[in-house]
Amino acid sequence: MSDPLPILKEEIKRLGFVSNEKISLFGYFTGNEKNQTDALSLLDDCDTDEEKCNYLRSLISQPEQPVAGNISNLKREFQSVVREVGDLKHELKRVRLNTEIMWFSAPATVTETDKGIFVRSKCQDKSFPFTLTNTTQRRILGKFRNPPNADAPEKDLQKFFMRECTALGSLDSTKLIVHDTHSTPLLDTRKPDFVFIPKGLPLDSLNVVAVGEIRTQSSNGFSNADVGHAVSFGEKVFQIQPRRSFVYVLLTDCIDICMFKVTKETIKTDIVRFSYEKISLQTLTFNTASDPPTGWRQLVTIMECTRDDLGWVEPSVNFGTNTVNLVRSINTGRTSVVYEGKDNDDKCVVVKIAKDKKYLECFKTEKNVLKKLLTLNSPHLQKLLLDNTNTLVTTPLGSKANHLQKKDIGDIIRTLKMVHLTYNRVHMDLRRYNFLRDDNGHIVIIDWGYSVTNNKMESRFAGALEVMPDDILESLINEDKIKCSPRIDLICCVRTFYLMIHKPTSAEIKRMSFNNALDIKSKAQKFLSFWSNRGKSSLWENFYQLANDLKYEDLIGGLEALF
Template structure:
């Protein structure tokens, strides 16, 4: 390369950097970035020619800015022309820092409403409900005859008796004492206590400890009873502490099908409270609901005393539970019967708003088993069964096939894994499948990342058809589905408080495109439980504002145009160009 050529190339690169620092928008290069780039060029003068080629081939300023910033971060294999593909993909994702902040707020708000623990009450209100409306009962189990005259396991020296230790110390003391009970030859325990205060064990929840059968493995299907360890601020546990413990019991009843009650232990290693949470399903066709009722036992001292007249009530309560058979405590074998067919549940593989999904086995074949969390969601199961039964005529690899069903359970042939992103082949598979689905007048309405899984053969499968509708004359329905990927017109209808929303095939295509857009930017989104009222109107406005600032370019205009005219082939071509 001649010195004249090098000088010209260097001038162009420096001129472009200076120009990009005075753009009339927030994305322009900052003074600090300009200074760092000049230092980079000085240190890597042999790369100037390649940098100029890349800048000249960049179609717009956004890509040039992204490219130059990648130089500073050292990501990828810059500078070379192939690396421009990575930059283009970043632009396709289309989120600058300000948009990303807005999206994070929307994401948190949306997911708070999607993944409910199953009750609208706060912990404090739930605790008050238990004490105000719950039923006081005499301990219903046959009392233990075991005793422990010496050694640990008698709860005689809790760290909080005459001091104010950290709650973690109280928790560890309780767990250690339970372990001593398990080792004692005087205790005929059938259950063991598992410390879970620092890890998730009930979906997205973290109770302090669980009771499971001795010799079994830890799995939410094997939880027999649940417990919480809290420091009391007065003579009694407060409403929030009671409510939190009770919520874990409710969660167990949601995660274990056919189970109707569960024991809950609340303790501070000095006193012990026992509650029994019952699940009551009202399966009326017009308004199916699930409610919980509560029973409680008089609190008692947990310490075992060797005095002749000591009744040791609290200690006996705990040991009686540990010595009880799981079925006495409400646990039900994790299997479902459909006529003469039995499906054994192996493990939970997913928890959504309406259901828990399990890996199951039927005649040694793996299946997916979907069970309603509450009776309130039975209409979704009826809709899903009807839709999948009708769509079975398509004989598609990308639509689940129902093997068995009941009013609150579906057994599906395909078992799949969650995806982080889509493959190029998936685009055609999904859109071609949707075209066939739409030809039968069905609309999925909830097409998002979490409702796309990959089966054992690598095929993409569209799941969760509970919100699907069939367009038979009437296209107006109440809102259902995932706000984060809905079309603008539906978001606007929600903001306007429209009672009925107009749905059509374009809804599924827009949801797919926007889900793909979000997957490119955020390969995984953490699910966040919530305990508060869902403000769908304000969240719809947030989402509407978000999409107004994203995905606006010639490429995305072509994609949305293909959706508007329902040109499925053109949409496939446009999206495949992004790979």
């Protein structure tokens, strides 16, 4: 592992500590490798700059004296916890509670067990909020009779539950359908076992009305980990559907069922807290031919509710007198969730909403760049229509450009040339995912949030790591500053074209996120190794040279010859 001290020093400077704080922190870390390693590990788990600052200040602040007892120094106590967490990190499955920076009910990343303990400690008992249905089921299917044994594979429980719910969904009285999503990353990258969607609507995260998980019970009932796992899906719904104020979460083992109501409360503009209510465990399975058990009636009642009854709110974003309705989710990227929307004139638009407050600076950059680029009136650039602090509305809608056409080469490189020369801007993120094709067949360059001024020296990296030039990858590995210049965009284009032509397997190369300096360094090393034996023929070496020399037209001619 590389020396953590330079990374910590760079982070301390970036976070803007005042002089005396910097001196104290440098003194705390200098010559103490253990302190450095522990702090760097914990900083990786902090989701916000505010959390990082608070933690680092705790290392140099004087704790209050305890009233009684031998309570050790808060700093040492905290480091002890860090060490214990470090020892357990490979044994405990972590759950990301949410990605909104100021959304919290417990620390941003905890174990499922800790999450469940927290929820249960704060949870209030709640009676079932709806009038129980009088619907009955004559057929065997839908009664949850003869469920798999407790030691049955999870896939058997999933199959059984979905089979029974499918039968219930065919009832005329039900308004919602239960969809199997255990292998579908429907909520960003999260995969709840099942979700409730209104009949007739597509399976889309915007249409999710309620969520649920299937877990086996022990003799003591559902574990804390089961509760934490399930409730975290409910909290995730609020990120996708930010106008909602509550959501129901179901937890079942196909024999019994319980429910949680997760409520979102906005304290300030960017601070949100959750509260929890639990509807007690009830029997789901028909054990006899008698009246339906309470748990079964509760499940069917939920399926007979309207989506409004269960907290769903028409997704939209307001910009003064303009309202954009969200139609469907398109993609979830590193910094944002992207939707198809319709404006006041019923025209299709792209709505890009920041996932986290830490990405707002990126959004500000993209907004400013798009406003400048409007003067080019280019069909190969997005048009910014509306914006606010965390949202950008653009056109065209377009679709992924999985394949490039010969004419795309000139359109892309000449557009970059105009941006480079006219606006002195370098894109820095030219991967294939940032090329779209509009309804007229034009290739469109998107995502300018990581763009920088030409020749700017950067110590922190953000961009298309997998297609960066070798010298940039080496600079990242060596922790050197990088010079952002137009040649980077052109070489990224060349390497992106190479990948689209040769299509290496996902095992060879894949999109990788990066969260900290060490993460970038290790991945930069992997990509440098990947490119060490690819694109080394005289043909591709010539393309690299043309890109380095900024010979735009010659590069276009050479790449077009490949078609």
